[in-house]
Amino acid sequence: MSNPLQVVDISTLDAETGKNLLNAASSQGFLFVEGHGFLDREISELFTLSNGFFSLDQNYKDQYAIDSSNHGYVRSGGENLSPGDQKTGDPKEALNISFLDFVTGESAKPIPDYFSGERKVALQSIIKRLYELSLRIMKLVAIGLEMKDIDWFDSRYDPEKPSGTTFRLLHYPGQKSLSPEAAIRAGAHTDYGLVTLLFQQENQEGLEIHSQISKKWEAVPFVPSNSTKFPGEAPPIIVNIGDQLSYWTAGLLKSTIHRVKFPAKVQESGQDRYSIVFFSHPNDDTILEPVPSELTRAIKGRGANSESNPITSKKHLEKRLAATYGWKK
Ligand SMILES: O=C(O)CCC(=O)C(=O)O
Numbered sequence: 001m002s003n004p005l006q007v008v009d010i011s012t013l014d015a016e017t018g019k020n021l022l023n024a025a026s027s028q029g030f031l032f033v034e035g036h037g038f039l040d041r042e043i044s045e046l047f048t049l050s051n052g053f054f055s056l057d058q059n060y061k062d063q064y065a066i067d068s069s070n071h072g073y074v075r076s077g078g079e080n081l082s083p084g085d086q087k088t089g090d091p092k093e094a095l096n097i098s099f100l101d102f103v104t105g106e107s108a109k110p111i112p113d114y115f116s117g118e119r120k121v122a123l124q125s126i127i128k129r130l131y132e133l134s135l136r137i138m139k140l141v142a143i144g145l146e147m148k149d150i151d152w153f154d155s156r157y158d159p160e161k162p163s164g165t166t167f168r169l170l171h172y173p174g175q176k177s178l179s180p181e182a183a184i185r186a187g188a189h190t191d192y193g194l195v196t197l198l199f200q201q202e203n204q205e206g207l208e209i210h211s212q213i214s215k216k217w218e219a220v221p222f223v224p225s226n227s228t229k230f231p232g233e234a235p236p237i238i239v240n241i242g243d244q245l246s247y248w249t250a251g252l253l254k255s256t257i258h259r260v261k262f263p264a265k266v267q268e269s270g271q272d273r274y275s276i277v278f279f280s281h282p283n284d285d286t287i288l289e290p291v292p293s294e295l296t297r298a299i300k301g302r303g304a305n306s307e308s309n310p311i312t313s314k315k316h317l318e319k320r321l322a323a324t325y326g327w328k329k
């Protein structure tokens with residue numbers, strides 16, 4: 001399968017890497033990163049954990065049902081990512097873990113007791129490192145934007161202060177039905193935060209982007225690891241830009257619409273899809289004021305550059321979640 005996206009090696013924090021990342025983020029808004037440091041073994045174990053959780057009893061999972069703060073278990077049909085043009089919720093289940101502290105990797109709210117003991121330790125370690133990876137990516141964005149202070153974004157993402165960041169396990173059950181309605185597994189949407197990091201597995205494809213370049217739906221393939229360059233590393237991680245970062249950078253970085261479909265191959269095999277996602281957000285109290293970069297300052301009247309009363313990150317997120325889950329505000 002051809003790949004519409006660039007694969008950026010982020011193992012070095014330098015000007016060239018920053019430019020490569022910025023190019024991808026300001027064209028497709030989606031890219032792959034390699035040199036991220038996650039091992040194949042640990043990501044496979046994480047998928048095994050996810051598989052184990054979703055195969056538990058429905059009654060058990062429902063005890064941890066999602067609340068209005070976006071934390072908890074979402075049963076199949078419980079989330080409609082495209083409320084304008086989809087009547088029913090998506091045929092997928094998810095576990096959202098929010099209220100995260102990145103010094104400990106723990107949530108301040110209860111999580112299913114399936115994740116206790118060694119499983120809990122493994123989960124916390126992954127969450128802490130996903131936070132570190134998102135900081136690395138934000139440093140590269142700052143370098144790409146030629147900002148004097150490459151920690152400008154990081155200083156707005158204190159590990160112990162509240163943020164809208166969510167770690168999410170997703171399961172899309174396999175379906176052999178060919179009805180076009182059921183063929184959409186996650187409705188078209190953009191993500192809400194700064195950057196989203198996503199792991200997927202081979203033979204479980206289905207993610208599509210509405211390409212900023214071709215203006216068409218294009219499949220995001222599974223890209224295997226480059227074992228010569230990065231021995232033992234997990235496959236490249238998908239990174240995409242969320243609405244807040246696009247808004248913050250006056251639209252220079254693109255928050256691209258995406259969805260999950262059943263490609264013919266997957267539909268024929270009836271294969272389930274599991275994905276693991278980290279939605280990274282700055283601290284709730286972050287004011288989305290114009291970014292100090294000459295590249296974004298030059299864009300007048302868009303996003304954060306157009307507001308005389310800048311909003312906070314928390315306010316930005318609340319607006320979007322209300323639309324997705326139909327909560328009355
Ligand atoms: O499972 C996927 O590949 C996409 C998930 C996604 O886009 C989301 O949860 O926002």
Ligand SMILES: [Fe+2]
Nearest residue numbers: 189190191258
């Ligand atoms: Fe998404």
